[in-house]
Amino acid sequence: MRIVICGGKFEADYIIGKFLEDKHKVIVINDDEQAAKYISEHHRLPVIVADPTKSYTFEDAQIQGADVLIALSENDINNYITCITAQRFFGVKKTICRVLNPKRVEIYKKLGIHTVISSIYMLGQTIKEEANIQSIFKTLQLTDDLITLTEIDIIEEFQLHGKQIQNLNLPPRINISCIMRGNKVVIPNGQTRLQINDKLMIISATTDQKQIHDFIERSRKGK
């Protein structure tokens, strides 16, 4: 693949290294002379010192029809202009725009940039997902923390509903002790089918609790 990397210093350096390892053809453009020198010396690669928001820079660099362009500078607006120019006038197949301000992710996508990445935005997404998982698990430690009671809400996303307990492939040493269904308590056996909104109570050794988390994570991805 032909890959164009615009701006950035350490980020660019790292990404260029990865692409070179995989034998891609890399075109590097950077308007900061020091960053350009750093990258050029590190990878023994020519770096075009020019402003990537100008069309003539792309003409000189011959990026026409490149497979991917990544805009990594610390100026969100310049990255936007770089990507738009590459998409519209140089037939670049995929543009990736880095932004510092996470609020710009959605807007840039609306304005037509193929992919927008923000490290803060991704951190936020991860935290949201983690928080979601945490809220689904409630745990209570008993007898000097050796035994743990884990409570799990069966939400649709888990893809466990409709299955009989004997077919769940629960990890070893993990058994469902009881199920709260509405305000009824169900003492389950292998034939019991799980329903959405069931609350499972699982008593396990505290050391085995991670297995429950992993099991739920797997079912969530539908594996």
Next chain:
Amino acid sequence: MRHKTLVVGSGRLGANIAKHFSLKGISVDIIDISEDAFIKVGDEFSGNTIRADATDMMLLNQLDIKNVERMVIVTGDDNINIYVAHLAQYIYDIPKIYIRLYDTDKGKLVDQDRIKVIYPFILSLDEFLDLEGDQV
């Protein structure tokens, strides 16, 4: 009913355009990232001066943008002008959009059927040739 004018960038041009509309009795907001820039609008100006980053969508959302009829985008940075013009056209659908660009080559980044572009370079060149009495 759209009736307001929003000027982005309080340089000499932006400030004078804002003053012009204000004196005609049209409701005008002017935005600049630097407070000092508003000195140029002068005392006759009766609109709002807003110190803020015009590339920040949150700000534009707060500005009663649905009532903006005309947006004049004249910051000193072509890339910012183009980005704000794209927001104005594609996100807010402002009826009249004017933009200044120093780099004539960048004009192709905006939809010229919708956005009117002012190029100081072309105006200066024309004026020079005129002064010189050159018949092109």
